[in-house]
């Protein structure tokens with residue numbers, strides 16, 4: 008359901024190291040991502056964008072704070088519900104496109120027949136079936152990134168996190184990849200958070216989170232705020 012909370016973070020923080028060399032990559036932060044939200048996460052290099060995405064994706068654990076999934080029956084667990092698109096598509100070279108896309112389902116224990124059906128559906132929805140038999144080395148950078156998005160869609164995510172998904176692409180190709188990313192989110196009803204340096208990319212989304220030195224800021228319409236200064 009749109010507008011009900013999907014993910015909530017309470018006083019999330021990430022510190023690296025200990026003692027005098029400790030580094031705070033994310034200061035205490037409360038956040039909410041609503042079902043179906045569209046959010047751009049902007050900030051300079053090293054500001055903490057990937058840190059935020061990795062925590063929400065469950066790829067990293069907060070040093071303190073709690074991440075929960077109130078929109079799910081069991082709010083503590085979210086396996087397979089988050090799809091992550093990285094700057095580099097990271098396709099497996101020995102597998103063709105449809106095999107790359109179905110792999111995530113196979114690893115999750117889905118039957119081979121159903122995994123192939125999910126992969127074919129994802130490629131069809133995104134208009135990529137013509138690439139199904141190609142090997143990654145035969146794809147352009149933009150095509151490979153679109154296949155990586157199909158791979159995320161085949162996992163049937165409730166949330167898609169994209170970390171500089173167009174950072175290696177020219178403007179026109181980037182726009183095409185973002186169209187595909189948004190189509191994937193629309194078709195699955197997933198919320199979408201896109202981390203980017205690029206204001207043109209950020210302007211595509213109605214909500215804006217910005218981060219500097221591990222401190223998140225937002226516009227009034229967005230769904231995230233940092234803790235008061237005295238709490239940091």
Ligand SMILES: Nc1ncnc2c1ncn2[C@@H]1O[C@H](COP(=O)(O)OP(=O)(O)OP(=O)(O)O)[C@@H](O)[C@H]1O
Nearest residue numbers: 023024030032050051052053054055056057058059
């Ligand atoms: N494993 C780690 N150990 C120590 N410091 C780290 C580690 N991972 C990230 N950092 C630091 O945390 C800060 C935030 O890094 P992060 O990768 O989140 O930034 P970013 O905004 O995504 O940068 P970029 O846009 O360049 O990808 C940086 O100063 C980085 O050096």
